[in-house]
Amino acid sequence: MKIALVDNIRTGATKGATGICPCCGSQVIARCGEIRVDHWAHKGARHCDPWWENETDWHRSWKGNFSADWQEVIASDEITGEKHIADIKTDYGLVIEFQHSRIDPVERRAREKFYKNMIWVVDGTRLKSDYPRFLKGQHNIRRTNKQGIFHVNFPAEVFPSIWMSSSVPIIFDYKGSVSLDAQNDPRNLLYVVLPKNDTLAFMTIWTREHFINAVIQDKLFTNKEVVKIQEQQTLTKRTTFSSLPYIYQKGRFVKRRRF
Numbered sequence: 001m002k003i004a005l006v007d008n009i010r011t012g013a014t015k016g017a018t019g020i021c022p023c024c025g026s027q028v029i030a031r032c033g034e035i036r037v038d039h040w041a042h043k044g045a046r047h048c049d050p051w052w053e054n055e056t057d058w059h060r061s062w063k064g065n066f067s068a069d070w071q072e073v074i075a076s077d078e079i080t081g082e083k084h085i086a087d088i089k090t091d092y093g094l095v096i097e098f099q100h101s102r103i104d105p106v107e108r109r110a111r112e113k114f115y116k117n118m119i120w121v122v123d124g125t126r127l128k129s130d131y132p133r134f135l136k137g138q139h140n141i142r143r144t145n146k147q148g149i150f151h152v153n154f155p156a157e158v159f160p161s162i163w164m165s166s167s168v169p170i171i172f173d174y175k176g177s178v179s180l181d182a183q184n185d186p187r188n189l190l191y192v193v194l195p196k197n198d199t200l201a202f203m204t205i206w207t208r209e210h211f212i213n214a215v216i217q218d219k220l221f222t223n224k225e226v227v228k229i230q231e232q233q234t235l236t237k238r239t240t241f242s243s244l245p246y247i248y249q250k251g252r253f254v255k256r257r258r259f
């Protein structure tokens with residue numbers, strides 16, 4: 001965890017400090033070493049939230065784009081009392097979970113059901129095959145009659161299949177925590193897959209700035225808008241997606257002449 005309570009104040013980990021876990025109320029110890037990011041760890045025991053995953057630099061830099069008050073917010077179910085730590089929870093109730101590790105589909109569904117109004121941001125650099133699959137699979141991505149909305153023909157040929165039955169939007173971040181030199185590198189953008197409706201999957205593309213600002217200003221699309229896109233039977237145009245600077249040809253990636 002990035003945040004624990006020290007004298008009841010939400011505080012970051014500093015060497016030698018102890019604090020209280022804002023989720024379960026037990027003691028946590030600051031861990032400040034060279035291998036992992038500075039964090040708070042539960043004393044001896046496992047993390048109280050079974051959904052918690054060890055944080056990477058990638059998690060930290062994403063969380064850092066938002067107000068400290070929105071980071072690591074305790075969300076609880078009023079009826080069952082079940083509690084979890086949301087990576088980001090905005091003032092207006094949107095939860096963003098940053099997922100690096102592989103997630104079991106049962107847990108993914110449980111988390112979507114618990115948070116309801118949520119978006120996943122998935123680290124697309126976890127498996128070496130994820131980004132090549134995306135580049136190779138782009139012939140499945142077609143423009144639609146709606147500006148900026150694409151239809152994905154066989155989503156599992158483009159994105160990791162484990163995410164394709166999700167009930168909430170999923171953002172794939174193929175950049176991870178590396179810095180990219182080329183401005184037109186497709187990994188600078190975020191690929192947003194909208195909840196699936198039978199066999200149709202829609203996708204949109206955002207810059208990081210657009211996503212972050214839309215979250216901060218509560219201007220992200222709502223689930224209602226997503227349903228509207230799908231109910232209006234967005235028409236697929238025959239032209240294929242061609243916004244990426246690379247195309248996959250004869251077993252290798254070739255840079256487009258014009259981008």
Ligand SMILES: [Zn+2]
Pocket residue numbers: 021022023024025026042047048049
């Ligand atoms: Zn705890």
